[in-house]
Amino acid sequence: MRSPPVPRLVASRVACMRSGRVVIRDVNMTLHEGGAMLLTGPNGSGKSTFLRLLAGFIKPSAGQLLWDGHDLSSPGLYDVYRTQVHLVGSKDAIKPQMSVYENVHFWELLEGLEGGTKPALEYMGIGHYADRDGAVLSLGQRKRLQLARLLAIPRPLWLLDEPSVGLDSQGVQLLEQMIHSHRKEGGMALVATHVPVGLQDYQNLKFPARYYSCLLPPIGRFV
Template sequence: MELVVTDLSVARGGVPVLEGVAFTVRAGEALVLRGPNGSGKTTLLRTIAGLQPALAGHVGLEREAMAYAGHADGIKAVLSVRENLQFWADVFATGGIDPALAAFELEGLAERPAGGLSAGQKRRLGLARMVVTGRPVWVLDEPTVSLDAAAVGLFAQAVRAHLAGGGLALMATHIDLGLAEARVLDVAPFRAKAPALDDFDGAFL
């Protein structure tokens, strides 16, 4: 299994932000997208995950193979930690949630309502969802936001276990993920060129 992105161009709000993006991530590999805020990392991930259309290019992997985690944690505040994970396990028909609870050290919080968790605990719960999806491709946007050093370590261990099981991971961040072995791709060379102004536009500048 591999994720092959070919000559991909993406837009935010109708304005092209990245063009000609190309890379391959194979089973057992992790790729980290780097770039400053506003450079198009989130837009690229959302396009690859099938959440918005591309302007051009091709993503050579079925979207059903991917699990996406964005800036929102994707949890229900009134449900307990256990109930949140069980909901997603039922959606993806993957069965038990104990490995996910253990991976992010949530066992002691399992019966607590998610709305009562700290920001870091909510993030750990949101990331634990990835484990219960059973999907081989994790697409993660700024996954370690709100995590302390210990929790970043748990995240890195979970990703390594996923890779060891034949999965792959595509992540975007501008901070350390604790995964020194991951390949890094700078999105700056793919920045879209500014559209040329025609004479009518120029008259108003």
């Protein structure tokens, strides 16, 4: 009898404090290869903080994160883990003085990759803007450019914070197709959004509606 597959990402009783308040606490989730999760909850409930925590920008105040069965609090593992993650957030990191092509190709070169920028721009419908400066792009075009980096630089875990904001209906369809194709290839996606995004066979992780002001109990603090 085969053992069940080991989940790629596990959060166990994860909590995070900011400015002396507990923003999230006791968050539990499991994500397997090809999986998707929709993060729901009102503004200020901790969805964006949780995505930033999963991206490695901040560490949990308590609880445990596992990647491929390994505890990320172990020395050096966070550095390896960060190379497996894409975070799409409110800051798009688009340089206005650089061309549309350069805004993707720069990051591709940093990864030691080549050849993915042009197909990614074409897929997102902005290939004809490749030689134009980033400064001329509309909000929707900037979002498409931001999403193009996901395609040019393959990584298994996508953390998407309001990825459909600024997109028209065609852009939302492209986003949905991207996520579907990514999952078919074994990738994973966590999506926090107030605008409906079509996901198939997804889990729903609900966040609380308020901040906590109590102190955390000792439940395995990160160092």
